[in-house]
Amino acid sequence: MPLSRSGLCAVLAAGSAIPMYGASREAIAAYPDQPIKIVVGFAAGSGSDILTRLLGKEMAKDFGQAVIVENRTGSASNIAARDAAQSKGDGYTLLLATRPNVIHRSVYGTFRYNLQEDFRPIGLVARIPTVLLTGRRTELKSVDELLRRAREAPEAIKCATPPAGTTGHLIWRLFQMKTSVSLLQVPYRSPDAAFGDLIGGRVDSLFSPIAVANPYLQSGSVRALAVFSRERLSIAPEIPTIRELGLPADLEVDTWYGLVAPEGTPPAVIEKLNKSLNTVLSMPSLQEALLQRGFVPASQPNTAASFGDLIASESAMWGALIEKWGTAASLH
Numbered sequence: 001m002p003l004s005r006s007g008l009c010a011v012l013a014a015g016s017a018i019p020m021y022g023a024s025r026e027a028i029a030a031y032p033d034q035p036i037k038i039v040v041g042f043a044a045g046s047g048s049d050i051l052t053r054l055l056g057k058e059m060a061k062d063f064g065q066a067v068i069v070e071n072r073t074g075s076a077s078n079i080a081a082r083d084a085a086q087s088k089g090d091g092y093t094l095l096l097a098t099r100p101n102v103i104h105r106s107v108y109g110t111f112r113y114n115l116q117e118d119f120r121p122i123g124l125v126a127r128i129p130t131v132l133l134t135g136r137r138t139e140l141k142s143v144d145e146l147l148r149r150a151r152e153a154p155e156a157i158k159c160a161t162p163p164a165g166t167t168g169h170l171i172w173r174l175f176q177m178k179t180s181v182s183l184l185q186v187p188y189r190s191p192d193a194a195f196g197d198l199i200g201g202r203v204d205s206l207f208s209p210i211a212v213a214n215p216y217l218q219s220g221s222v223r224a225l226a227v228f229s230r231e232r233l234s235i236a237p238e239i240p241t242i243r244e245l246g247l248p249a250d251l252e253v254d255t256w257y258g259l260v261a262p263e264g265t266p267p268a269v270i271e272k273l274n275k276s277l278n279t280v281l282s283m284p285s286l287q288e289a290l291l292q293r294g295f296v297p298a299s300q301p302n303t304a305a306s307f308g309d310l311i312a313s314e315s316a317m318w319g320a321l322i323e324k325w326g327t328a329a330s331l332h
Contacts (some may be wrong), residue, residue: 015090030307041077047211058280076100076163085113089264100165106322107165110236119260121308124298128255129229137201158161159183160194211294
């Protein structure tokens with residue numbers, strides 16, 4: 001029997017009283033009342049893993065619940081993101097998102113998730129400046145020398161690159177475009193293998209996050225030619241910035257990491273997570289631990305909305321560049 005107009009309004013009114021996102025007010029108020037899992041798309045001991053474990057330790061204290069780090073490697077963190085996107089949106093499964101998760105469709109085109117549609121932003125965690133490295137066995141002592149040799153003999157300089165879509169890989173491509181040189185790409189799946197060959201002299205250069213490169217710099221096995229940041233680094237003040245060296249300012253590309261939750265996570269839970277994130281990032285002890293490893297903690301205000309804006313701008317910028325470079329295959 002068809003509902004009358006008044007009956008239909010009553011049904012709709014009753015439906016509107018049902019809590020959104022499938023979570024009760026009591027569950028949201030009690031959040032978190034069980035361990036939280038943060039999925040990381042890189043191996044244990046990687047920069048992103050170290051960052052997440054430092055963060056998770058302090059968030060666990062803040063929430064009074066365990067924060068578990070789950071490493072799910074493969075395809076520059078896109079396998080982890082794809083799997084996390086299928087998790088329940090209740091705030092108990094989070095993803096440490098980074099640049100490859102934004103541009104994966106342009107590079108890979110096979111992962112069935114969309115960072116902007118399938119996740120809700122929580123907040124930026126940290127940034128890591130990029131450094132251009134060479135091994136101690138090479139004769140390269142400066143960026144000028146590298147550029148000169150690369151112009152005299154295109155692809156004579158061998159450059160180790162990480163997986164497609166990572167910051168080190170993208171900046172290898174951007175650096176060539178902005179300086180009109182051609183560096184021979186030598187792809188690697190792991191930073192350990194790339195650094196091993198850089199140290200051994202089998203490759204000549206490598207673009208790397210300072211957090212990954214710092215132990216090698218400290219040991220003296222590699223040399224940094226430039227840092228791709230506006231200012232010199234406090235942990236390595238001897239490395240000149242690209243602006244000092246006369247390179248284009250739009251090469252100032254860093255690696256960033258932020259927390260996101262699967263779509264459907266209630267706004268009140270996102271707010272709780274953002275508050276905890278910013279509480280622990282403001283702790284002097286955590287800030288010092290991050291800075292010593294080359295991470296730059298997110299500055300305030302660090303809102304879910306501002307992180308969402310960063311994701312949107314990254315998608316637009318890199319999408320346009322990849323289209324300009326041609327096909328996704330050309331990135332590999």
